[in-house]
Amino acid sequence: MYDSPHQFEPLIPSVLPAGVSDKANRLAVSASRLAAMAHPSVRAVLRELVRSMCSYYSNRIEGQGTHPRHIEQALRKNFSGRPEVARLQRVAVAHIDAERELEALVGAGTSPMSSALLMASHRALYARLADEDRTTQDGPVIAPGELRPVDVEVGHHVPPSAAALPAFLSRMDQVYDKPMTLETRLIAIACLHHRAAWVHPFRDGNGRAVRLQSHCALWSLSEGLWSPSRGLARSVPSYYARLHNADLPRRDDLDGRGNLSTAGLLEWVDFFLETCLDQVDFMHRMLALDSMKIRIDALVTFRAATDKAMRAEAILPLHHVFSAGPVSRREFSQLTGLGERTARSLLSRMLATGLLVSDTPLGPVRFGLPLDALQFLLPELYPEAATSVDQD
Template identity: 35%
Template sequence: MISITPYLQADTLGEYQDKLLELYMADAALNKTIPESIRKSTEWLLRQVNCFYSNKIEGNPTHPKELLKTQEVGGSDNAREFTGAILELLAHLEAQLKAKNTSTSMAGVCKQDFIKGLHQSFYEHLPEELLTVKDTGGRVAIDKNGKPLLIVPGEYRTLPVKVGTHEPPVATELNAYMSWLEQMFNPERIHGTNRVIAAAALHHRLAWIHPFQDGNGRVIRLLTDCYMRCAGFGGYGLWSITRGFGRDTQSYYAALAEADKPRQGNSDGRGILSDAGLLHFTKYFIETALDQVKYFSDLLEPRKLGIRVDYYFEMRAKGGLPSSSGDDLPLLKIAARGIYRLLLEKGAMSRAAICQHLGKGEQTLRPILKQMDSEGLVSAKPKKDIELKVSTNAVEFLFPQIW
């Protein structure tokens, strides 16, 4: 029998019940405000943000500019040329896409096979040197046969581990704990704002169980993204809680450590873990989510975004901006601003429609569209409508403080 409080009841949260309602309303407002024309590009950007911060939490030192530069040169198609740190980021990007595109029911999001699949999708294409487990001192861990211990993608650990001062359940107990988690956190059995309370507890409880030899943190944050979508946040993907965790890693780990604490007396719940500690983490989780949805709502507010777009293209017309690699960007005619603003407002359009709206001839706009396509500002494939994109060179200008 698993003697752990799965998640707290809403009435224990006090004023944080109001913050939960505020969170849902802020998400709904963001979801309603953002036009379809920019959703695809914004979701692409959020995957980069999630990738950077989730791996930063795990100690990956790669700068966002390196990640964006990697996207420019073909990503995983040129995997042999990249460092291990970059390969981890590329694997994380692919795992995010696979998780988003995997068809699973609401009940399936906590199934053991789904959670194992998240782990497998991250590790399955990494080289063996990145599957080698290291101890806290950075030394290669050795298995019972005297060989280097390797992570097995999608499989639970078989050896004991220690995370800081916390000693997770032994390997022989993992199936029981994961079956408990699968049953208790099924979102079909949880309703209303309780799903966010459950999402917070799930995040900690899976970290506490620590089912995999390595990669638990990344899997937990991937699972949290999936669970938040099930919790009814229609705008999730336009904002992300992972950025909040990664912006202040010390507070993130401190909040998790509070929930790791054993029960502090008879008034602190009935399980082996502290309900007060879980309450602390749940409040931290709600505050972090609310902070992030507010940040992205302000960042993506159409009027403010439009001002930054105007200024970016005015600077490009003067030749005053560097690329993501630090080189000077070539001049870009000011007509590019009109194209970008039009696509931002209307969505994908044919070349003829763009010319008609802007009152420009096709010969005038053709070289501008070609340059915008080469820089990743638009997608201008033959016989296809022109689509808006977020250029790696424009990210930090159009979306300040995203990193």
């Protein structure tokens, strides 16, 4: 049983291979450029889509998949009549609302690298759920934001004793919650993700809480436009294998000077950074203006073949709204080149299908990302959204 913080050193490797430092640098540069690629109105709608996607993938990592359409229905307060589906819907909505709350906390000054934020992540998620939705399989009800009062075993891993948890969290704050360069901070975020999971401070819900903290720690760089959860969920066996390897004790005199394996921790850091870099590079490809024009063309052409209210004249104005931002309804109609009545009918159809969004009945229109269009507009971002879903 671990009972002293020196037993989970190193918290950050003292020597970093050139490849790890290079990945952290490339991630910082690429993510910074991504935020400037899309109009603010597009970033806003994409941010909400990624938020739902994070909820879906975090659930899936835990082996509790909820169909994206069920999440979309739950956000409209439309819950399934099947108890298990409805429970997962409630967990998904709680995760989405928890993200918003935590982002506000970080914006108000709470350090995303602190144990206080980790505790807040657990509390923000589970305090939103009724007792029946946070009852563990072995009986106890998860206490939101409270350290576990008992010693536990997690597979082959025996986390620190319950009595020692405050000391371990305090040591994490000493190492992670301090000023760093951006590249060093990215490496520290990866290390914190593992060490927080290794400490296992809560009776249950540790994985979700740790991923929420990582989301917040990356927020200033990601702005919510990408998430490591998507990449981690797509390679769950590798995710858990890398976490496990970083759990291992030091192998020999060439494996650092801490109690735990430096090589295992570096392997995890490299995997985490590579996952983040892959997600950022993917979003770069998705948001490129030229390729988006091609995908908008394909979507509208496909729909126009079976939907008489959809017309090819929508392609140019829809791409304009994507690249330049909201326009008035009159401007959108003019961009179609159609007669007034036909243009108005086309605009109504695009609003009805969610390809355009407006806050008021006569207000400006902006770019939308409905789930049933993602297979064209953002292929492979959220492919599960295009699959069929069982009806209640």
